Amino acid sequence: MSPQSIPIHALTEEAHSIGNIRALLTEIASLLDKLDRNNESGMIDLNSLPLAPGEYEKLRLALGRGEVSARIDAIGPSEIIETHYPGVWWVTHYNVEGDIVADLLEIATIPEIIKSQPEDMHAGLARLRTRLSEVAE
Amino acid sequence: MNQHALLFFLRGQGLKFAVIVFTFGLIYRLLHPVLLGRKKNLAAPRGGEWGPGMRTIWHRSLFPVRLTPRGHFIIIAGYIFHLGFLITLLFLSQHIELVKNTFGIYWPALPPGAISIAAVLSIAALAALFVHRITDPVKRLISDFQDYLVWVLTLLPLLTGLALDMAADYQRMLIVHIISVELLLIAIPFTKLAHMLTTFSSRWYNGAIAGYKGVKA
Amino acid sequence: MKDHETLSERLAEQGISRRAFLKFCTALASLMALPPESAAAMAQALAKSLRPSVIWLSFQECTGCTESLTRSYTPTLESLIFDMISLDYHHTLQAASGFAAEKSREDAMKNFYGKYLLVVDGSIPINGGGVYSTIAGRTNLDLLQETAKGAAAIIAVGTCSSFGGIPNARPNPTGAVAVSDIVRDKPIVNISGCPPIPSVITGVLAHYLTFGTLPDLDDLNRPRSYYGTTIHDRCYRRPFYDQGKFAKTFDDEGAKNGWCLFELGCKGPTTHNACATTKWNGGTSFPIESGHGCLGCSEPHFWDAGSFYTPLSAPVVNIEATTLGAAIAGAGVAVAMSSLDRNKIHRAQQAHEIMSVKDL
Incomplete structure (x- = not known):
């Protein structure tokens, strides 16, 4: 049997759909509403959801890409994309080998991970002061 | 004994015991009166026995037209219960799997939604018949402990089976469901529930007597 | 390695930023099935935590559990977790061997008595005094009982140490049992699975480090956050x-x-x-x-529990022959009893006397 002789069947759009996408979009809408009204941010952990094969990609298509994208390098890269819906961020953390370790939808004006952390600022300030004192001498 | 060991027992030796009691008891109860024979009828036959006997089995399964409204209620509720119970028992895919894995024979299943409707109707009919039994003075008077016992034993498998896919703990509900089924199997030969077979032999006998006398049963 | 420094000190030494640590905690929260919002709080708690000593004992096992953990898909994550603990004894992973290896276990037990975590994979054979599996000339049973005494808690990794597993399958020639069958006076977490999901192992460790307690357990002592649903x-x-x-x-x-x-x-x-x-x-x-x-x-x-290919609704034993046998037996007894009863009726009829004038 040659590989060419294996018949290829195109699956229809609904073949594997079990309705998770609509449910997710509804949840996103309600979280976005909360952000808009009460300035409350929210998160959805995509790893904890029983998505059917293909639904992840469908969600990507449904949310699309917006104006902002950012990249963080901290024990592996992280990709932060504002989706087509402002306030809805897709945050994907990778490890150094390029596997996804966390995959989140963050509904916020700015994702938490982008903000500078106080501890890092303290350490950075200390470094800067050391440098200034060295320059002064 | 943890839940897994209990489930394993119920799907194994427990089921085996229940099936032995059920099959042995029911075959015995069916055959014993038949083999006991009857007194020789000295009257000259005015018709056959086999034909009228079989006809009566069929005829009495049909819906009787001339009845009082109360009679209608019992007949309709009885039909709904029996049909619902049989559909649930025979056409749920999980039940067909049981038969397939045991005897190798199988048939197409009905969708789970249809089974659920059948089970709910069956339960509703059982509930209505129960209310009728305790409110009707005559029925209440002639009902004994066994009547209530077999009602509970018949209701439980339907209820627990219906609850299976809604239960928070599938395994626990499956255990309860199988226990209820095995209790029912064990109880059948010792109670009125043996009518699941003997009803046909007694109907045949009624028809046969009438046939011998040359009258309609 | 210094044993009593906090994690944040160690991270600073390694040049790992707080943001990187927050990312790590986000991944941890995700695998611990905690709400993603709790990552920040976790980072706070974890940064202050001290590295606990961990003794890992492997008994009657196939090393699949260790393989699962060390070859898991997030090496940096797992290695960070290993940075958060002090793995003082693990006979597959440690460099030391022989007397030196056993000494490191004894030292850890002495220095951190009542505080160390004991991780066990593999079942414990108890037949014949436990001779079926020994390490350094001592039975698994003996080692477990000794090491469990000073443990703060025990984590049973894999189905073998949790429930007996495959060594415990019938006819169980070695008398394999679970940790919980032997140790009864210590908190035990069962992380079952053959092998268990690696992130569940790290998740439970992370939970212990973050909150200083064991996670909420089900009736089989498994963490509910992973084993709560089917x-x-x-x-x-x-x-x-x-x-x-x-x-x-x-x-x-x-x-x-x-x-x-x-x-x-x-x-x-x-x-x-x-x-x-x-x-x-x-x-x-x-x-x-x-x-x-x-x-x-x-x-x-x-x-x-029966064949892997038998549906849950089908019997685990063959009841076809049983059913047939019971039917034949029922028919046989019906034949015997009815002929007996026919005789009885016959005799009763024979006993009838014809009424005479005298009776009247």
């Missing part, structure tokens, strides 16, 4: 089960369409584990997604 509950093929769409063989149309595998013996409805959401091999797939039913490996006695 495979069936979270299975993406569940809608097919609800619609009654089942694969009948492994290569029919239903199997190709990804329908429910209940009729092919899937044990998803009675199996508690996180495979359906956490998945395996870097979130690639899990058995059902690959087209095979769940074996129920995270449950007690899964090896002896």
Whole structure:
């Protein structure tokens, strides 16, 4: 049997759909509403959801890409994309080998991970002061 | 004994015991009166026995037209219960799997939604018949402990089976469901529930007597 | 390595930023099945935590559990976790051998008495005084009892140490038992699975480090956050089960369409584990997604619970012959009893006397 002789069947759009996408979009809408009204941010952990094969990609298509994208390098890269819906961020953390370790939808004006952390600022300030004192001498 | 060991027992030796009691008891109860024979009828036959006997089995399964409204209620509720119970028992895919894995024979299943409707109707009919039994003075008077016992034993498998896919703990509900089924199997030969077979032999006998006398049963 | 410094000090030494640590905690929260918002709080707590000493004992096992953990898909994550603990004894991973290896275990036990974590994989054989498995000339039973005494808590990794596992399968020649059958006076967490999901192992360790306590456990002492729901509950093929769409063989149309595998013996409805959401091999797939039913490996006695291919609704014994035998026996007894009863009737009829004038 040659590989060419294996018949290829195109699956229809609904073949594997079990309705998770609509449910997710509804949840996103309600979280976005909360952000808009009460300035409350929210998160959805995509790893904890029983998505059917293909639904992840469908969600990507449904949310699309917006104006902002950012990249963080901290024990592996992280990709932060504002989706087509402002306030809805897709945050994907990778490890150094390029596997996804966390995959989140963050509904916020700015994702938490982008903000500078106080501890890092303290350490950075200390470094800067050391440098200034060295320059002064 | 943890839940897994209990489930394993119920799907194994427990089921085996229940099936032995059920099959042995029911075959015995069916055959014993038949083999006991009857007194020789000295009257000259005015018709056959086999034909009228079989006809009566069929005829009495049909819906009787001339009845009082109360009679209608019992007949309709009885039909709904029996049909619902049989559909649930025979056409749920999980039940067909049981038969397939045991005897190798199988048939197409009905969708789970249809089974659920059948089970709910069956339960509703059982509930209505129960209310009728305790409110009707005559029925209440002639009902004994066994009547209530077999009602509970018949209701439980339907209820627990219906609850299976809604239960928070599938395994626990499956255990309860199988226990209820095995209790029912064990109880059948010792109670009125043996009518699941003997009803046909007694109907045949009624028809046969009438046939011998040359009258309609 | 210094043993009593906090994690934040160690991270600073290694030049790991707080943001990187927050990312790590986000990944941890995700695998611990905690709400993603709790990552910041976790980072706070973890940064202040001290590295606990961990002694890992391997008994009657196949090293699959250690393989699962060390080859898991997030090496940096797991290595960070290992940075957070001080693994003082693990005879597959440690460099030391012989007397030096045993000494490190004894030292850890002495120095951290009452504080160290004991991790166990593999079952413990107790037949014949436990001679079926020994380490350094001592039985597993002996080692476990000795090491358990000073442990703050025990983590049983894998189905063997949790429930006895495959060594415990009938006829169980070595008398293999679970840790909980031997140690009764210590808190035990069972992380069952054959092998267990690696992130569940790290998740439980992380929970202990973050909160200083063991996670909430179910009635089989498994952490509820991973074992709280069944495979069936979270299975993406569940809608097919609800619609009654089942694969009948492994290569029919239903199997190709990804329908429910209940009729092919899937044990998803009675199996508690996180495979359906956490998945395996870097979130690639899990058995059902690959087209095979769940074996129920995270449950007690899964090896002896009937065929992997018998549907849950079918019997685990063959009742065909039994049914036939019972029917024949019933018929036989009916024949015997009816002939006996016929005789009785006959005799009763014979005993009748004809009434005479005298009787009147």
